[in-house]
Amino acid sequence: MSEQNYMKVNNPHRLLTPGSVVLISVGDGEDDNFFPVAWNMTLRKSPPMVAILSGKRHYSYQLMDKTGEFGLNIPDRSLAAKVIKSGKVSGHDIDDKFAHTGLTKIHAGHIKAPLVQEAVARMECRISQVNDMGGSALVIAQILHSEVRQDCFSDGKWDFSQGLELIHHMGGNQFAVSNTSIQIKEGN
Amino acid sequence: MSEQNYMKVNNPHRLLTPGSVVLISVGDGEDDNFFPVAWNMTLRKSPPMVAILSGKRHYSYQLMDKTGEFGLNIPDRSLAAKVIKSGKVSGHDIDDKFAHTGLTKIHAGHIKAPLVQEAVARMECRISQVNDMGGSALVIAQILHSEVRQDCFSDGKWDFSQGLELIHHMGGNQFAVSNTSIQIKEGN
Numbered sequence: 001m002s003e004q005n006y007m008k009v010n011n012p013h014r015l016l017t018p019g020s021v022v023l024i025s026v027g028d029g030e031d032d033n034f035f036p037v038a039w040n041m042t043l044r045k046s047p048p049m050v051a052i053l054s055g056k057r058h059y060s061y062q063l064m065d066k067t068g069e070f071g072l073n074i075p076d077r078s079l080a081a082k083v084i085k086s087g088k089v090s091g092h093d094i095d096d097k098f099a100h101t102g103l104t105k106i107h108a109g110h111i112k113a114p115l116v117q118e119a120v121a122r123m124e125c126r127i128s129q130v131n132d133m134g135g136s137a138l139v140i141a142q143i144l145h146s147e148v149r150q151d152c153f154s155d156g157k158w159d160f161s162q163g164l165e166l167i168h169h170m171g172g173n174q175f176a177v178s179n180t181s182i183q184i185k186e187g188n
Numbered sequence: 189m190s191e192q193n194y195m196k197v198n199n200p201h202r203l204l205t206p207g208s209v210v211l212i213s214v215g216d217g218e219d220d221n222f223f224p225v226a227w228n229m230t231l232r233k234s235p236p237m238v239a240i241l242s243g244k245r246h247y248s249y250q251l252m253d254k255t256g257e258f259g260l261n262i263p264d265r266s267l268a269a270k271v272i273k274s275g276k277v278s279g280h281d282i283d284d285k286f287a288h289t290g291l292t293k294i295h296a297g298h299i300k301a302p303l304v305q306e307a308v309a310r311m312e313c314r315i316s317q318v319n320d321m322g323g324s325a326l327v328i329a330q331i332l333h334s335e336v337r338q339d340c341f342s343d344g345k346w347d348f349s350q351g352l353e354l355i356h357h358m359g360g361n362q363f364a365v366s367n368t369s370i371q372i373k374e375g376n
Contacts, residue, residue: 011359013227014358014359017226017227017356017357017358017359018207018356018357018358018364019206019207019208019226019356020207020356038205038207038230039205039229039230039231040229041227041228041229041239041241042226042227042241043227043241043321043326044321044322044324049321051229051239051326053229053230053231077370080370080372081372081373084372131319133231133232134232136232138231138239156359157358157359157360157362158358158364160364166356166364167370168205168206168207168208168354168356168366169205169206170202170205170206170345170346170369171199171202171205171344171345172345173371173372173373173374174345174369174370174371174372175369175370175372176206176346176348176354176366176368176369177366177368177369177370178356178364178365178366180364180365181358181362181363181364181365182265182268182355182362182363182365183361183362184268184269184272184361184362184363185269185361186361
């Protein structure tokens with residue numbers, strides 16, 4: 001995937017709005033990890049903000065809480081098995097979840113947390129607020145930078161014409177797949 | 189659609205997790221309205237909770253704020269044009285958005301707000317917290333009751349085998365469509 005070209009995106013809410021699963025990557029420059037999050041939403045277009053839900057006992061949550069940052073990576077269908085695998089094991093129990101799942105970590109530009117090279121879109125986020133939900137936390141963050149693979153995005157939106165398939169978690173090991181779009185005509 | 193059968197769902201997060209657009213229906217028993225919300229997420233499985241983002245100047249927001257309740261209705265592809273139409277006009281400007289869009293309001297069991305008959309899934313929600321986000325509000329609610337059309341749900345998950353197509357907002361008048369699912373095998 002290293003030969004793929006990415007471009008900067010100024011409207012990252014367009015990447016998040018369809019509601020696909022994301023991989024949250026965390027790290028302090030020494031230790032790193034990532035985990036899948038189906039429960040995520042845009043909170044604001046400009047400046048862009050996102051909310052994710054995370055269990056507070058997660059290894060990654062502790063890293064995220066310590067650094068105040070995370071990467072947000074959107075996987076396509078080709079990564080679905082790795083997404084499931086990454087959710088089955090804790091960073092408490094393995095040294096390197098990137099190696100464990102066969103995903104590649106790359107450096108981010110604005111945060112210490114790594115990003116996932118194989119993701120079709122990647123964002124760099126700084127936490128601005130954490131709402132305690134008991135066993136979990138609603139983590140609210142500013143999106144400092146976002147980028148998308150050029151063949152997956154055009155006219156400010158996801159573009160399925162080159163074969164993109166997004167995955168939406170249904171529960172368990174199952175994903176709904178979106179790979180087509182419809183355009184509603186005005187006046188209908 | 190009135191002949192369709194619905195069944196109660198005890199795990200409404202399974203309806204919300206794939207991230208399709210929802211219609212939020214509001215009302216105080218006299219006045220009612222509804223509006224589309226792409227930015228929504230599950231907050232808790234049990235007791236079930238959901239978060240939605242709403243502009244604070246929306247006619248519906250004012251009704252929702254007054255009553256502390258809303259209905260959450262999940263449309264399928266057959267309703268896509270009505271979803272777009274419902275987002276183009278404000279309840280400030282028209283008397284009856286249900287009539288305007290050709291959707292049917294039905295009574296809920298636990299709240300005064302109506303529900304949308306044609307939706308493939310419907311939930312009754314009571315607001316527990318509102319987080320001010322400036323021009324918009326992050327509205328957090330408990331899901332008191334949820335139901336889904338029987339042909340769209342099996343084994344505790346959405347079921348695409350009978351022709352269900354979910355719609356995920358991409359921006360503008362465009363939706364991504366999910367109508368298939370994949371099951372990841374353990375060990376992959």
